[in-house]
Amino acid sequence: MKVSIEINGRTVTGEVEDRTLLVHFVRERAGLTATNVGCDTTSCGACTVLLDGESVKSCTVLAAQADGHAVTTLEGLRGDDGGLHPLQRAFREEHGLQCGFCTPGMIMASVSLLAHNPRPTRQQVRDGLEGNLCRCTGYHNIVNAVMNASGQEVQR
Amino acid sequence: MIPAAFTYRRVSSVDEALAVVAEHGDDAKLLAGGQSLLPLMKLRFAVPEVVVDIAPLDELRYVRAEGGEIAIGALTRHHDLHHDPVLAEHAPVLARVAGSVGDQQIRHRGTIGGSLVHADPAADLPAAILALDGVLVARGPDGERRIRAAEFFQGPFETPLAAEELLTEVRVPVQDGAGWGFEKFTRRALDWAIAGVVVAGGAVALINMGGTPLRAPATEAALASGASAAEAAALAAEGTSPADEAHATAEYRQHLARVLTERALVAAGR
Numbered sequence: 243m244k245v246s247i248e249i250n251g252r253t254v255t256g257e258v259e260d261r262t263l264l265v266h267f268v269r270e271r272a273g274l275t276a277t278n279v280g281c282d283t284t285s286c287g288a289c290t291v292l293l294d295g296e297s298v299k300s301c302t303v304l305a306a307q308a309d310g311h312a313v314t315t316l317e318g319l320r321g322d323d324g325g326l327h328p329l330q331r332a333f334r335e336e337h338g339l340q341c342g343f344c345t346p347g348m349i350m351a352s353v354s355l356l357a358h359n360p361r362p363t364r365q366q367v368r369d370g371l372e373g374n375l376c377r378c379t380g381y382h383n384i385v386n387a388v389m390n391a392s393g394q395e396v397q398r
Numbered sequence: 399m400i401p402a403a404f405t406y407r408r409v410s411s412v413d414e415a416l417a418v419v420a421e422h423g424d425d426a427k428l429l430a431g432g433q434s435l436l437p438l439m440k441l442r443f444a445v446p447e448v449v450v451d452i453a454p455l456d457e458l459r460y461v462r463a464e465g466g467e468i469a470i471g472a473l474t475r476h477h478d479l480h481h482d483p484v485l486a487e488h489a490p491v492l493a494r495v496a497g498s499v500g501d502q503q504i505r506h507r508g509t510i511g512g513s514l515v516h517a518d519p520a521a522d523l524p525a526a527i528l529a530l531d532g533v534l535v536a537r538g539p540d541g542e543r544r545i546r547a548a549e550f551f552q553g554p555f556e557t558p559l560a561a562e563e564l565l566t567e568v569r570v571p572v573q574d575g576a577g578w579g580f581e582k583f584t585r586r587a588l589d590w591a592i593a594g595v596v597v598a599g600g601a602v603a604l605i606n607m608g609g610t611p612l613r614a615p616a617t618e619a620a621l622a623s624g625a626s627a628a629e630a631a632a633l634a635a636e637g638t639s640p641a642d643e644a645h646a647t648a649e650y651r652q653h654l655a656r657v658l659t660e661r662a663l664v665a666a667g668r
């Protein structure tokens with residue numbers, strides 16, 4: 243079938259198999275490779291993107307389901323000044339990544355988390371990111387990054 | 399992992415969905431949020447020939463207080479239930495339980511109807527609807543029928559719904575003033591319950607303590623005759639036969655059911 247998805251403000255159209263997953267459309271058709279496939283079982287969150295503004299696991303959405311909808315990936319984030327988004331900046335400042343594999347998903351999930359709760363507690367950050375696994379950082383600096391991006395105190 | 403090939407059909411009305419499933423019967427599967435169906439299809443545990451996408455049916459996405467009841471459209475997402483003001487006022491237990499399904503990403507897609515029809519004994523919302531004595535409204539080729547939650551959950555992943563039927567609505571009585579509690583024990587974040595319990599007024603329903611969500615009749619009877627939370631909770635595991643497997647033995651699950659029930663009853667003010 244033919245699908246047409248607005249990705250980061252640009253309409254990407256392509257002929258795909260009905261069973262094509264959104265994550266594959268984003269990576270292979272749109273050529274946007276920040277969105278990763280980790281577990282492929284809806285568990286790790288590496289494939290998180292925003293669909294109509296809400297975080298979803300793009301390994302568990304059909305490209306067909308996103309036809310006519312808007313997707314935002316890590317590549318679509320910007321700060322107000324056109325530079326890094328506050329979460330991107332905060333992940334860098336707080337050393338919230340090591341290998342970086344989980345980071346795009348962590349950041350997209352955090353965007354959604356902060357949209358619903360602009361000043362979360364540390365526990366709310368942990369709860370909000372329960373669907374995102376990181377094998378490197380131990381999560382502490384990730385929580386700090388989200389606290390930093392929301393203008394709150396971090397724990398050294 | 400990629401599902402086996404199928405034909406995708408997006409529908410724009412309940413009638414159109416019913417027409418497509420009437421044509422294809424068991425070869426078709428309704429797709430709501432896809433958070434249970436797509437993982438199963440990727441593992442090839444489900445291999446439908448036709449996938450009927452009902453997610454666009456916004457007319458099935460609502461929460462309304464109607465007299466003494468709350469009507470919830472089958473396609474209402476867990477995230478929306480979790481933040482719904484009507485539920486916060488009239489059935490806070492349901493908002494709380496919806497907030498514990500999977501993670502935020504899953505809650506942005508998954509729907510109450512999908513969770514109930516999937517009928518996983520380890521799922522949270524089926525137990526909540528059972529505790530609330532909910533009624534499930536289904537539409538099929540012969541019109542509409544209402545099924546009580548107690549008759550809806552028949553076995554693991556087993557309900558009386560036919561392939562040609564669509565769940566449209568769930569109805570629960572308003573819970574104004576009734577105490578409530580919810581406890582869920584998981585092995586990891588975002589996980590299904592090893593065991594769990596939903597308390598709504600004098601009703602107690604257990605998660606993952608058998609092939610379906612179960613009421614705890616001995617506990618409910620003890621509560622009705624004035625027993626304390628501890629006395630009533632001690633009876634919670636009576637008559638249950640939970641799974642006995644690597645993550646938890648049956649005996650451990652029964653122990654959890656008693657402990658969690660006491661906590662939920664205390665939270666409910668018993």
Ligand SMILES: Cc1cc2nc3c(=O)[nH]c(=O)nc-3n(C[C@H](O)[C@H](O)[C@H](O)COP(=O)(O)OP(=O)(O)OC[C@H]3O[C@@H](n4cnc5c(N)ncnc54)[C@H](O)[C@@H]3O)c2cc1C
Pocket residue numbers: 283284285427428429430431432433434435436437472473498499500501504507508509510511512513515516520521522523559563564565566588589590591
């Ligand atoms: C990693 C992970 C963790 C999870 N953790 C939990 C958890 O902690 N607790 C929990 O309860 N669940 C959990 N789930 C399960 C899942 O979130 C729910 O079962 C899910 O939200 C189902 O809703 P859906 O709309 O996505 O249904 P779908 O996957 O679209 O459909 C599920 C089934 O219901 C049928 N169906 C859907 N809608 C209708 C309808 N209106 N009428 C008739 N049939 C219909 C479909 O044909 C299919 O058979 C988890 C899932 C994952 C992947």
Ligand code: FES
Pocket residue numbers: 278279280281282283284285286287288289290299300301302
């Ligand atoms: S790749 Fe989608 S959740 Fe892990």
Ligand code: FES
Pocket residue numbers: 338339340341342343344345375376377378379
């Ligand atoms: S930084 Fe390596 S997986 Fe998270």
